[in-house]
Amino acid sequence: MNKQLEKLYRIAQKEERIIIGLMSGTSLDGLDIALCRVTGSGSDTQLRLLHFTTVPYTEDFRNQVKQIFAKKQVDHLLWSTLHVKVAQVHADMVNASMKAWGIRAADIDVIASHGQTVFHAPKDPINRSDQPNSTLQIGDGDHIAVKTGIITVSDFRQKHVAAGGDGAPLVVYGDALLYTSEVEHRILLNIGGIANFTFLPNSSSYLEAYATDLGPGNTLMNQYMQLHLGEEMDRDGALARRGVVHEDLLNVLLSMPFLTSKFPKTTGPEMFNLVLLQEAMQRANTENLSHADVLATLSEFTVHVIVDGVQRAVRELDSAAIYISGGGLHNPYLLQGIQKGLWGYRVASFNEIGFDPDAKEAALFAILANETIAGAPEHVAHINGSPAVCMGKISFPY
8 A cells, every 4th residue: 555545544543633724815915824633523523723823925925826816817827836836835834833833744644725716716696607616726735745744635625616516615514513503593704805604503403504605805995905005904994994985886886786696605806806896986986085985885895795694694593693703803893883783693703612713714624624534425414505525635745
């Protein structure tokens, strides 16, 4: 037997595995690295976060990725080069983090690498086409495995698409295994570049879990700040707070058919971008708005999309609790609007159910890798709109 296959077989039979989960989102701010101890599989899975860090990207690296990010036409040489470079950069970040934590490669069973999404193309839920669903993440798993010396599971979203899914959101798999409550119905809301949530009915309910994208989280606000003010974000919503919401522009943005299409659904910056904003501003005759007023309107757009989506999910329930993770959790102005819109429901940080909200997505990819190595598709057969599959391609160091 190949020695690497033999090693993988031994890892699969262990009672617990040490897995590094990697996540880089559409915000392109950096790489989340979560060192996790995972015990069991399926509904018996237990997860303990041992270390967590976010390693920021350099401006030069970020700008290189932006040249092919969410663009229909790209330089194929750059695309091919970045597929390798992203993996090498991520591997270097993993190696540096392990050194800082006093961890050796031999101590790690598996790396679970999400990669960097550069294009997400589900079928348009309104104007269905004859093209298949597709999604693309760069950051080759072989390069990560070779450079770290650790077996790497990567490219998770392709199996989801191949089995009939949209490739996103994938967090529902880990959420359902780890955070289903015996008592309360839960909405696990993630506000990254795109806002999405996982609906988790309590364990005695006849309802099924599902995950869905809602629309823009931080992406439009971040893109606007980067283009017009040279800043990565409107930190703490400070500029939006000084502005006034322009109702005509807001109503044009809210008229998008995607926002009222049925759950579950998926989207990305390919739909919610500055081209969309410019067209909306032209239609609303608001091209001369101040930066503060535009940011206030975009913030209110995100609030409305989230509040409306959550209310659609819970309107027939007696009660539900909403737990928030993602970068939007750190924007108090945005959070204030969401809490106001969801008055009457429990709205809290994800850490109230026992986990660092910033580490959640990276850790959940560790769970996906754990299921690939030691789980089974039937463990996630009860999730609405998501195929029962184990995801990810396995790369050996040699």
